Structure formats: C-alpha cells, structure tokens
Amino acid sequence: MDVAVAPARVTTAAAGGLVLVCALAASAAAAVPGRNERANGLGTEYGWNYPFTVWPMLACLAAAGLVIAWRRPGWARPAAVVAAIVGAQVAGFGVVAVRDWFNVNGAWSMGQHNLATVVTFAAGVAVCGAVATCVAVGVVWREPDDWRPGRPAQVGLGAVVAVGLPLELGLAFGDPDITSLGQYALTYSLPWGVALAATGWLDRTAALAARATVAGSAVLVTLAGWAWH
Template sequence: MTVPARVSGGLIVWLAVSLVGLLDGSGPPMHPGLARLLVAVVGVAGLLVAAWPAAARPAAVVGGLAALQIAGYALVASRDWFNFAGAGGASYSAAGAGSLRAFAVAAAALAVLVVCLLAYWLAPGAGPAGEPFRPHRAWVVLAGGVFAALPVLLGAWSGAALSVVGQVAMWWSIPWGLGIAGAGALPSRAARRAAAGGVAGSVMLTTLWFAVAYPGVA
C-alpha cells in the first residue's frame, strides 16, 4: 500500500468524524435514522483503506456509496428545515442556520466520495492478473431502471408530490442505481461484489428503518 493510499484512508476517517460533529446537535432530526450508521460505514471503510491493502478497493466502493447516500439525505434536509419552521413554529432564522448545516453535511459527504474515488485509484491492482473486464449489461440495465423508475413508482404508490419524488431519488435511487451499475461495470470482481453488497445492505437497513419509523405505513 502506497503512502498516498494510506493518507486517503486517514482522510476518510477524519471526514467521518467531522460528519458526526455536523450531525450531532442539529435537531430537529432532519436526517433519517440511518445517517449515523452510514457515517460509521464510512469510518470503517477509511480504516480498511488505510490498514488493509487487499480490502482497499472494495472498502472505497462501499464508503463512496454510503457517502453518496448521506449527501442525498443532507440535501433533502436542507429543504426540510424550512418546512419545519413553517409547521413547527420555529423561527426562519433557525431554519436558515439548520439548512446551512445540512449543506455542510452534504459538502463533507461529497468530499468523502471524492476521496473514496481517489483511494480506489491509488489502491493496489484492480484484480488478479489477466482477469478479463466484461461488463455485465443486465446490471447496468437494472441500474437504469432503479435510477429512473423507483422514484416515480414510489411517488405514485404514495400519492406524493413531485418534491417527494425528488427526495426518493436523492435518498435511494441515485446511490442504489450507481451501486448496481458498479456491480456490473467495475473491473475488479471484489469491487463488483462490494458494490452489490453495499446496495443490498443499504436496501435491507432502509427497509428495517422504514418499518420501525413508520409502522402504520409498512
């Protein structure tokens, strides 16, 4: 493992700690309950990138997907702060401050994504010597379906407004769609499995969170 790769792993851990600080004390809780768990995933990914060369690329893939989902949560939260101010009686100045904090979370999460991409590039080889690169088109097609259809289907099922369709896209369909695409297009078998596992884990945890948070709907 090269020194720049180890440094990138340490930077991911530092950004994860910064995300914890930005999320704490930002009540009302505008971020879904999974946000802090995803930050923990980012931190573990950074540790693996820094300390375990063989796991660096898969860890960078999972960390990047988690960071992208955190960024989506934060961007939605930046709008929801103002909805809370109107409905909950909080001042609009407080909503403005909360919205800026949410933007800071999104910026930090996108910085994690960039560093994860850098860590992937700096890590040792993409796979065993001579491993052929054969993109699995079915995964890419499935990714396009998740990316384009999931927000529309969930919006139609819930009778939600167009803004909620955009929320579903940022929370789930964009990170999941890109993860599924990675499962079919990344050159390393380990990275492809990491992308598929990262999406599967996120779907499972999101389903459990949704069932607990909204038992009447689930």
C-alpha cells in the same frame, strides 16, 4: 523501499483518513438539533431532521475510511466502493435536510438564527458526504482497457433502479410529487443505481462489495420503514 508502490500506499492511507474525517464531521453536523422555544413557558423543544438510517450509514462510512487508511492489501478498494455508495447517500440526506429545515421552520416558527445554523450544518453534511464520495471514487478508479462493460446487464439494471425506483416509491407511499421523487432519487435510487451500473466494469471483489452495500442499505431502509409505520 519500492518507490513505485510506497507513494500509492501513502496516498491511499491519506484518502482513508480524509474519508474518516468527513464521516466524523458529517456526524457532528447532523447531531446539531433544531430548536423551538415553545409558548406559555413550556420550555425548549429540540428536533433532528434526519431519518434513523443516516446514523448507521455514517458509522459505515467511518469504518470504511479506517479500512482504507489501514492499507491492508486487497481491502482498500472494496472498502472504497462501500464509502463511495454510502457517502453519496449521506450527501443526499444532507441536501434533503436543507430543504426540510425550511418546512420545519414553517411548522415550528424557529428563530431565524437557529434556522440559519441548522441549514448551514445540513449543507455541511452534504458537502462532507460528497467529498468522501469523490475521494473514495479516486481510490476505486482504474483506467479500463475497454470502455465496453464486461457485464452489460448490470448497467441496464442500474439504470432501471436509478430511474424507476423513485417512481415506484412515490406511488407506493402516495407522494409522486416532484419533491418526493427528487428526495428518493438523491438518497436511494441514484447511489444504488450508479453503484449497480458500475459493477459492469468493476472486478469481482469490488463488484461484490457494491452489491452487498446496496443490499445492506436497502434492508436498513426497509426495516426503518416498517418501524416508522
């Protein structure tokens, strides 16, 4: 047994398993609905406070965890790149959901015990997404020989996306308030912008995985937006 390689493979497999567990736990937490007992004997109304896009992202996060755990040579690092980006978006959706449940409570007058439940589970989504992201980054990380990026233009592009996209979305949808801009930043622009900036240092395969993930996520969000409107 190659003692220099085997521990790294075991650690990578364990990391993939943890990403998978985080994806499953976040999915279970996001599936918990809010509940409103309607007046006049109309029964119970249930609602979920996550956009459709969060479910394909959770499925993608789970799949990435499986690939990392599979220990297939050359596959773990690109899969970890995917998991880091998607996990960051899932964490952002969880943070936004915590705030939004209080807004729903104002409109629905949910029971306080139910509000506490769904807020706690939304925080769980955020924590699971953040943990998966940190673990995936640990798999991706390689100490660079030079801190100067090999592709400096990618770093600039990432900065533009991270900072400029929330403003563009806010103006496009007519809600350039600080709350909406923060939501766009947490769920879209920061994960995408950081990922694109990181391609300035990543090797070709990992950089392609990052760009493909950002592009796929953007297409998913665009299609969901068209379906919503």
